[in-house]
Amino acid sequence: MHKSSTRSDYASQTVNGTTRNGSANPPQPSELFGLNVFSLSVMRQVLPKPVYKHLVAIQETNAALDPATADVVAAAMKDWAMARGATHYSHWFHPLHGLTAEKHQSFLIPTQDGGVITEFTGANLLQGEPDASSFPSGGTRSTFEARGYTGWDPTSPAFLVEGRYGKTLYIPSVFLGFNGHALDKKAPLLRSIDAISKQAIRVLRLFGHDATQVVTTVGCEQEYFLVDRELYLKRPDLMTCGRTLYGARPPKGQEMEDHYFGSIPERVLAYMEDLEVELYKLGIPVTTRHNEVAPGQFEFAPVFERANIATDHNMLMMSVMRRVAARHDLACLMHEKPFAGINGSGKHNNWSMADDRGNNLLEPGNTPQENAQFLVFLTAVVRALHLHSDLMRASIASAANDHRLGANEAPPAIISVYSGDTLTEVVEAIIDGQSAKAKEKTFLNIGVSNLPPLPLHDSDRNRTSPFAFTANKFEFRAVGSGQNIARPNMVLNTIVAESLGYMADGIETTLKTETDFNAAVRSVVQRELTAHRAVLFGGDGYSAEWHKEAERRGLPNLRTVVDAIPAFITPRAIALFASQSVLTDAELHSHYHVKLDTYIKMLSIEAGLMSSMGATQILPAALEYQSRVATAVHRTEDVLPSTTLIGQRKLLELVAAAIERFIARLQHLDRARAAVPETDDHRIVATYFRDFIIPAMQELRAAGDELEVLLDDDLWPMPKYRQLLHLS
Numbered sequence: 001m002h003k004s005s006t007r008s009d010y011a012s013q014t015v016n017g018t019t020r021n022g023s024a025n026p027p028q029p030s031e032l033f034g035l036n037v038f039s040l041s042v043m044r045q046v047l048p049k050p051v052y053k054h055l056v057a058i059q060e061t062n063a064a065l066d067p068a069t070a071d072v073v074a075a076a077m078k079d080w081a082m083a084r085g086a087t088h089y090s091h092w093f094h095p096l097h098g099l100t101a102e103k104h105q106s107f108l109i110p111t112q113d114g115g116v117i118t119e120f121t122g123a124n125l126l127q128g129e130p131d132a133s134s135f136p137s138g139g140t141r142s143t144f145e146a147r148g149y150t151g152w153d154p155t156s157p158a159f160l161v162e163g164r165y166g167k168t169l170y171i172p173s174v175f176l177g178f179n180g181h182a183l184d185k186k187a188p189l190l191r192s193i194d195a196i197s198k199q200a201i202r203v204l205r206l207f208g209h210d211a212t213q214v215v216t217t218v219g220c221e222q223e224y225f226l227v228d229r230e231l232y233l234k235r236p237d238l239m240t241c242g243r244t245l246y247g248a249r250p251p252k253g254q255e256m257e258d259h260y261f262g263s264i265p266e267r268v269l270a271y272m273e274d275l276e277v278e279l280y281k282l283g284i285p286v287t288t289r290h291n292e293v294a295p296g297q298f299e300f301a302p303v304f305e306r307a308n309i310a311t312d313h314n315m316l317m318m319s320v321m322r323r324v325a326a327r328h329d330l331a332c333l334m335h336e337k338p339f340a341g342i343n344g345s346g347k348h349n350n351w352s353m354a355d356d357r358g359n360n361l362l363e364p365g366n367t368p369q370e371n372a373q374f375l376v377f378l379t380a381v382v383r384a385l386h387l388h389s390d391l392m393r394a395s396i397a398s399a400a401n402d403h404r405l406g407a408n409e410a411p412p413a414i415i416s417v418y419s420g421d422t423l424t425e426v427v428e429a430i431i432d433g434q435s436a437k438a439k440e441k442t443f444l445n446i447g448v449s450n451l452p453p454l455p456l457h458d459s460d461r462n463r464t465s466p467f468a469f470t471a472n473k474f475e476f477r478a479v480g481s482g483q484n485i486a487r488p489n490m491v492l493n494t495i496v497a498e499s500l501g502y503m504a505d506g507i508e509t510t511l512k513t514e515t516d517f518n519a520a521v522r523s524v525v526q527r528e529l530t531a532h533r534a535v536l537f538g539g540d541g542y543s544a545e546w547h548k549e550a551e552r553r554g555l556p557n558l559r560t561v562v563d564a565i566p567a568f569i570t571p572r573a574i575a576l577f578a579s580q581s582v583l584t585d586a587e588l589h590s591h592y593h594v595k596l597d598t599y600i601k602m603l604s605i606e607a608g609l610m611s612s613m614g615a616t617q618i619l620p621a622a623l624e625y626q627s628r629v630a631t632a633v634h635r636t637e638d639v640l641p642s643t644t645l646i647g648q649r650k651l652l653e654l655v656a657a658a659i660e661r662f663i664a665r666l667q668h669l670d671r672a673r674a675a676v677p678e679t680d681d682h683r684i685v686a687t688y689f690r691d692f693i694i695p696a697m698q699e700l701r702a703a704g705d706e707l708e709v710l711l712d713d714d715l716w717p718m719p720k721y722r723q724l725l726h727l728s
Helices: 040-046 049-061 067-083 122-126 186-206 236-241 266-281 307-327 372-387 389-395 399-404 421-431 486-510 517-531 544-553 561-569 571-579 585-639 646-674 682-710
Strands: 086-092 104-106 108-110 116-118 148-152 158-162 167-177 214-220 222-228 286-291 297-302 330-333 349-355 467-469 474-476
Touching: 040 049, 040 067, 049 067, 067 086, 067 122, 067 158, 067 167, 122 148, 167 186, 186 214, 186 307, 186 349, 186 372, 186 486, 214 297, 214 307, 214 486, 222 307, 236 585, 266 286, 266 297, 266 307, 297 307, 307 330, 307 486, 349 486, 372 389, 372 421, 372 486, 372 517, 389 486, 389 561, 399 585, 421 517, 486 517, 486 571, 561 571, 561 585, 561 682, 571 585, 585 646, 585 682, 646 682
Parallel strands: 086 167
Antiparallel strands: 086 104, 108 116, 148 167, 158 167, 214 349, 222 297, 222 330, 286 297, 349 474, 467 474
8 A cells, every 4th residue: 555655855866876975875964954045155155245245234133135236146046046957936925824825937038039048137036026816915905906026035045946857946035915014924023023133132232232133033843643645535624624524533542652752653754854855955954853642643843043034944844744745655734633532733832032142032041040131031021921912822823723722732722931940939039029049950860870860950841831931942832733933923022022122111210210230120020020920820731720720810711713813903912013013003904804714714614524524425324334234134034033133223223313413413514504694794703603613513523423433444434543543
């Protein structure tokens, strides 16, 4: 059933018995890394020194792009790309629908004499003009207003994507409408990075530092499932929706807890090795690969990069993961909950801040209680999460993520902050007006004489916390596996930027009456930690007690998309994003409408497909099985009239009753679908789907799963969980 994959990657191709690099061994990652990237190191070699320095300044000091340099860069970029086999170029961007988009343009230009020339000018590099009419805008323009613009993002490197017969030059870009509104997720992210840099520098200036730029850095862990492609193609729900709409729990799921960090199956390891080659060539620094908790679930994790580059790399990585999976006769699933009853998939968004001197601004040092600057930045994050936890929840709200949050090791929908044992002691001491004591380094005694003791971290990890401080970064664990990390990082940057500005204002105001700088800082930190301590929580986020305690503390519990998304259009949110020049009122309403519209469409597709699969696949199979059982009972009674067939008759009754329940619930779902309100108000329609369509789907699934357990395997019309989850 499993065909051996034909690998076309750099490492596997040989010439005269040796690899491409002329050695008998496959090339090392260092030889592959960035091979298809127009990186700064490449630019240093191919650009005039002034142009190269200008591009470095754009990335490192937020210098404005000089359009006069675009022709020089474009010529060098074209020559580099074509020398490596590129025939087309594309402005690559992140529309609001959650995927990436591209329009390929050939370098070839016909001439009047019947020949062709190659052309790629600075104007081509700086701006493209795609048709924007089919991209979601959330009401910022009418359908007939079709013009949109892609603009080169010089802070993220261009790269080559390899096709079967050639390569395409991809140019990371932003996407704007004719009226100037952002129609993508990248432009607001870049604005938020500027905002946090501006406010963080204000704080650093107070501490006497001369940094000129602060960036946010992100390391994004990516969880995913792999299933056999032949089985995947037999599941219309997996193909269309990314998740199983029907499926009874298998006899063995993740109960034994033997998959996590287990030996990687050979077939999966071959996929991972092939994938890593492709990612290395694109300059994506993946460093970790392992089995995740659920059977068939795995993870890749990269090292930290600037947030905008990490975002580009994660979206590119997901695309490459799917493409390489097909080469190995696998399907890569990145839905947040492809299988009911076992762990869903997320991507832990590890976030921090760093200045242009290379200093991590969330590094506590050996004595965090004495690191005043760190405490200011920590307090700003705590304050931001407390005041705007609704926005953080809204930033990762989706129909898919609603299935995952709060169950099977996913964090709850209640946003809280876990600071770790040591920092919690420091924070509590500051709030109480006391001095925190330095904590001595402790070690774990293994109990084996010839093994050294292991140094312990300052605290254990709290896997139930949605926003946890881990050494020198915050880990936002609620982001869904298939989501674009641009939006949650944009929101996080924005709320922390506002909070840093507030902290800077507070310190500056206090210094007007307080001559001791350290005393002024401590006063502001103590005041803000006291005001926002309600968001700090280090216990079990899954427990019912925490839900009650969170309600007592006034923390919002926005369980669904419909509950969460309105946070984007509150007067407070509109004022916040405007104050940091990240999103306008119109753009926020656009995000709100697109999110709700996507929610409605996704559930409408799922409900329609669920009805179709039930009527055309499950019901015919169930009726056929019922007929077989009834025929068997009837024929046996004819042959053995004196025999009482209690068990067989009982089976027939069970099957008949299960079919009746299934038909009734199928009809109920269809009636609910027919009664969807006809209104332009997305909130009303989305609420209806949440309150009526989803419960009807859940009831129908339960009836379908009951039939799956009863029916003959040969009759069941789709692969079961026990086949999908365990790769051989």
